[in-house]
Amino acid sequence: MDKIIDIADLQVTDDPRDTLVTYSLGSCIGVAIWDPKVRVGGMLHYMLPESSLSPEKAKEKPAMFADTGIPALFRATYKLGAGKKNIIVKVAGGSQLLDDNGVFNIGKRNYIMLRKLFWKNGILIEGEDVGGSLSRTVRLDVSNGRFTIKSRGTETEL
Template sequence: MSASESGLPSMYYDRQFGLSAAKILPGEFFVTSQDMLIVTVLGSCVSACIRDPYTGIGGMNHFMLPEQRQDEGTLLSASARYGTYAMEVLINSILKAGGRRDRLEAKVFGGGRVLQNFMVSNIGEQNARFVKDFLLLENIPIVAQDLLDIYPRKVYFFPQSGRVMVRKLRAIYNDTIIQREREYGGRLSQEPLGGAVDLF
């Protein structure tokens, strides 16, 4: 079973790993019970890779908190409500696919400072803090993390085994990542609420 907030993500066959793969973009998520790969590229956004290790059912999201407006007050307002939705829709899809809430575990990635001058505050830090606080509140243990720093990351998640590979894009200035997140951040502010490989 698979699910995505905006329909099926881009699917392809990954020759390097010999597996079917789903590539998710900002604002999307994907859940599967199959032996496959979920891939995304993160700048200031964060991804939570959540799974039930007993069943191997798991998924990944890719989200950013909307820009905080002057009249919003604290982060725990419209921005946090959006982040909560992005997390809950992933968790609920895993449960619907047969995962059990009391067995869920998470690995979290992203929140790099790559969008200089994009927002008044550091949105990468806000995203990283939010995802950690949310999982703590929901009693879902974080068993691995790679957050903050200044690099974009490419994340490969294998839900059945729980393995995650992270490639930090140190040598590549990827304007596509930055432009994609700028456009995504712009959409969020207008929409209603609704290098080296590291193993984790």
């Protein structure tokens, strides 16, 4: 069953019949994680890099920000039995406007924050499709960990 992850939301599942989907990523980033041993998957659709912008919103909706959403995503999959060592991470999104001066650089800052967090925690990114000016829809098939990105009518597997 398709489970849709809205903006500023995350979901995890251990039901192999589930596919986690997030639509229309702009400068937001979709993070998909999957543990092949226990077949537990999770997906996060965060919109901004830092929770310091609005600590009260971060409390209410941790998935809104990279620095609160990413730890929350991992913790939620651990609860379903996933192990940090086994988890495979794939990311997509972080688009930009045609912006030579980088004034609206939320996409870039979203990506930098993600790299920083993963680096600090020793987590490798297995695959990524980040940047450009595309809108992306991503899917994680929890039965086999297949992660696909649909953009401008074509679907590719990462």
